[in-house]
Amino acid sequence: GQNIDQPTEMTATEGAIVQINCTYQTSGFNGLFWYQQHAGEAPTFLSYNVLDGLEEKGRFSSFLSRSKGYSYLLLKELQMKDSASYLCAVREARTNDYKLSFGAGTTVTVRA
């Protein structure tokens, strides 16, 4: 099974940078995902890491350290529309297993 921890809430100012940490414990590892979920809407895919290192995609970057069971999502040049919940999800390393276990989510509030 999975044990995924991420902070409950974070607040930042428009234009600033915020880093959302995620730690996980798993019997096997086959990828870590970050999803964004605006209030009242469905989660949408942001990023995927399976190898150690940084993946950059525009204003968003995601980092993974498999040995430490640690990932972070970095949001740069924050905009008001970035106010949302950010979900960390881990996929276990089982053959033909495509299911994800989600963390509780981090609610990010961007203030003007």
Add this chain to the structure above:
Amino acid sequence: DAGVIQSPRHEVTEMGQEVTLRCKPISGHDYLFWYRQTMMRGLELLIYFNNNVPIDDSGMPEDRFSAKMPNASFSTLKIQPSEPRDSAVYFCASSFRTSGFSSYNEQFFGPGTRLTVL
């Protein structure tokens, strides 16, 4: 593509009634997932299918819940009888399998069904 389609978007029912939630995955996707989201428990996987076959239903809370996928373009999640603690947002998601170590098989979520059981 229209994305994952779910119906109804909102459902209000009374305790003891049967509830049926519907999902149409993205055409060509061979995996379908049913999730439940609440403030207390977050996003939980209930069951998932591959090529219309249930693969893992370990997340289904109890016998009151059942799910079917009669064909590649349709799935249902049924609760009978419903209870107030079943109130939640139920999401359906789909993905397709790609080969390769770095393939990530992103899951696409539908808009969800907000269920309220009185």
